[in-house]
Amino acid sequence: MPNNIVSIRDVVKEYRLDKVVVPALRGVSLEVERGEFISIAGPSGSGKTTMLNLIGCVDTATRGVVEVAGQNTGTLSERQLTQLRLDTLGFIFQSFNLVAVLTVYQNVELPLLLQNKLGGAERKKRVMELLAAVGIDTHAKHRPSELSGGQRQRVAIARALVTEPSIVLADEPTANLDSATGEAIIDLMKDLNQKKGTTFIFSTHDHRVMKHADSVVRLADGKIIGKESADAAVQHALQSAVDKAPAPAAS
Amino acid sequence: MTPRQVLVWIFFWPVLLFVAAPRWVPFMARMVLDMLTKVTVWRVAFLNLLQHRRRLMVLGSSVAFVTIIMMTLLGIAEAMNRTLVESSTTLMSGHVNVSGFYKVTAGQAAPVVTRYKNVVDVIKKTVPEHTYIVQRGRGWAKIISDSGTNKMFGLTGIDVKSETGLASVLKIKEGKIEALEKPGTIMLFEDQARDLEVKVGDGLTIQAPTPRGVNNTLDVTVVAIAQNMGMMSQFSSFINEKSLRQLYQLNDDATGALQVYMPTTDLAVLRKTQDKLREALTAGGYLMMEEDPRAFFFKFENVTREAWTGQKLDITNWKDEVNFVAWTVDLMNFLSFFIAIVFMGVVGVGIMIVMWISIRERTREIGTLRAIGMQRPMVCATFLAEGSLLGLTSTVAGAVLAVGLAAIINGANITLPPGFQFILMSDHLNVFPTVLWTVVAVGFITSVITAISLIPSAIAAQLKPVTAMQHVG
Structure with a gap:
């Protein structure tokens, strides 16, 4: 089994807005190993979400090769891509994206129902174990609208992990949370990464989140400008924040 | 639909x-x-x-x-x-009807079934599941009132004592339906009575061609006036069975139609019964008319145009008779x-x-x-x-x-x-x-x-x- 779970080579992604072509990624290459807890960092518009969308098979590259779990996504049909997402990938979104009409339990159970591999009893056991693992089992019968932001994100994490995917992609998972809840969510993700060996790839521009990563891929203007340790990335992020701060007014 | x-x-x-x-x-x-x-x-x-x-x-x-x-x-x-x-199954038809035309010459047709009792025997043998069979005289005649008004109506000759269903369906507004038992009597519907300007007790003259092509007349008295029953009551009137025979100069063993009542009104079942009867009557030596799902009075024109003479039988169901x-x-x-x-x-x-x-x-x-x-x-x-x-x-x-x-x-x-x-x-x-x-x-x-x-x-x-x-x- 190859150790690289994600392999991106010379990927270009362009969006067409009428007659204007807007480049989102300009020839990026990246290898992610199994079990890595990796962060993609960069300012807004740097291409973080686009890169996650390509890895998550919800979008396709204009040029280049994206391989996920050994499969070249460019050669797969829409149906095969959907099946790959169901079996191999888990998603955690910035705005949680839970199905409003379903309960916490039903939201988490949904991917298992789509897979149709487990029986009712096994499914229930799996869902309840995960809800307990993310500390939300007491709210199983609640609707998402009855939960706080942090609780909703815990549900989203449980939903992402319920099919035991090889990779979990998280797009700014703490952006809509206060710092303490954000820290707790990242700790939870890290814990699950270590216990289950699931690969986590998450985008962020928050240095407090970044510091938990094994490594940080830094993006700017659609290009990878470096892959470095979390400490180095945090230093970069802090320096960048200082550089952007306005100069004190002269007295 | x-x-x-x-x-x-x-x-x-x-x-x-x-x-x-x-x-x-x-x-x-x-x-x-x-x-x-x-x-x-x-x-x-x-x-x-x-x-x-x-x-x-x-x-x-x-x-x-x-x-x-x-x-x-x-x-x-x-x-x-x-x-x-x-x-329809009360006024002018059974669930299945065995009727027909008798032609003395090629151009003269009367809605008559001769020696009907033999036909009844075939029906009873072929359709043992029937409920009952009624024979009715049929005609199409001009009815003239004393005021000089006249109208063309379908005539049905009935034996009122054997027509229990008729009394339960008709709503008599004036007179008594039982009075039809007497020869020389007629029952009309409201609109017909109004058009002819008659009431119970008034006299009418009926004029109709006999199977031999001679016009005959009969004087009758209105003994009952029934409430209208929609479109169908525009075409039907009832007279005493014997009077109808007298008008058309028919023998006692001739009738207009044999109305067969069945346990069901389902047309799919009735069509199968029609087929069975057609087969049995053909085997019994009767000549059959081509299938024509229309009321008998619409068939005169075609029948008189055809070259044959003698008796031909026709088999219809209630829907055919009220197709119009x-x-x-x-x-x-x-x-x-x-x-x-x-x-x-x-x-x-x-x-x-x-x-x-x-x-x-x-x-x-x-x-x-x-x-x-x-x-x-x-x-x-x-x-x-x-x-x-x-x-x-x-x-x-x-x-x-x-x-x-x-x-x-x-x-x-x-x-x-x-x-x-x-x-x-x-x-x-x-x-x-x-x-x-x-x-x-x-x-x-x-x-x-x-x-x-x-x-x-x-x-x-x-x-x-x-x-x-x-x-x-």
Whole structure:
């Protein structure tokens, strides 16, 4: 089994807005190993979400090769891509994206129902174990609208992990949370990464989140400008924040 | 339009869709499979409907309203049909009739069955399941009143003592039907009496050609005037059986028609009985007329044009004998569906707009579902299930209300204006929503709503997950 779970080579992604072509990624290459807890960092518009969308098979590259779990996504049909997402990938979104009409339990159970591999009893056991693992089992019968932001994100994490995917992609998972809840969510993700060996790839521009990563891929203007340790990335992020701060007014 | 035809249409339109767009066949097949096997599809659809209760109420009320309209119209058509069956099988026909024409010369035809008792024997042997057999004289004559007014009517010669069914169906407004027992008597319907300017006790002269082509006349007295029974009472009048024989100079062993009453009015069963009788009578040496599903008085022209002479027998059912009025029931059925389709068109536009709004509101949810692994046919199935559920719940509610409304209308005993009495064949408004028509109405409207939901559902399913997830609003 190859150790690289994600392999991106010379990927270009362009969006067409009428007659204007807007480049989102300009020839990026990246290898992610199994079990890595990796962060993609960069300012807004740097291409973080686009890169996650390509890895998550919800979008396709204009040029280049994206391989996920050994499969070249460019050669797969829409149906095969959907099946790959169901079996191999888990998603955690910035705005949680839970199905409003379903309960916490039903939201988490949904991917298992789509897979149709487990029986009712096994499914229930799996869902309840995960809800307990993310500390939300007491709210199983609640609707998402009855939960706080942090609780909703815990549900989203449980939903992402319920099919035991090889990779979990998280797009700014703490952006809509206060710092303490954000820290707790990242700790939870890290814990699950270590216990289950699931690969986590998450985008962020928050240095407090970044510091938990094994490594940080830094993006700017659609290009990878470096892959470095979390400490180095945090230093970069802090320096960048200082550089952007306005100069004190002269007295 | 029969319930069976509508049911065929309900199940046939998806096939038409498949034929029209073969590229979509695998998609549709998977979608149908998802709808049949995935509980999630119905759970999400049901919960979404519940979530938007106000929308459900507005749309559901509109659909229920269309169902009530459709079922009430179909109920009126059914009442017409029942009246038609009841009155036709009383006034002018049995469930199956063995009648015929006797021609002395090629150009002279009389609606007569000679030596009818032998024919009765064949019928009894061939159709042992019959309830009873009645023989009636038939004629088509000019009736002239003392005031000089005249009209052409169908004449039915009856033995009133053996006609128990007739007395229970007719509503006598003046005189007594039992008086028809006496020779030289006639019973008319209200409009006929009015047109001829006669009342009970007045005299009339009947003029008709005998089978030998000689015109004969007979004086009769009006002994009863019955309430109109819609269109059919315009054509029928009843006279004493012996008087009819006298008018047409017929022997005692000749009659107009043998009316066979069966345990059922189902036309499919009756047609089989007709075939059996045709076969048995042919084997018995009788000459048979070509099948012609019309009342006997419409056949004169053809029969007199044909070269044969002697006796030929004709076999019809009750529907054939009232074909000239049965179209009103078919028209009513057609109108019910036409009006329902027009209303459904209006409601359908509303449903489609609401589905669009729902899809716009849930675009991010569609993107999420697609991202976490829901295939396109299942997304489509979820929205389609929502449309089907809306249709089913609303039509069932509408059907229940329509049955209640029918009970109220029937209980209120609403008298119809004369024009409506003529068309609806009854003096009162009756609504009979049958179980079969209820199932058909519910199935028809639900299938139309499902079909309407298909377009927005298919478009929702085609959304790219990344586009849907980035949707704002």
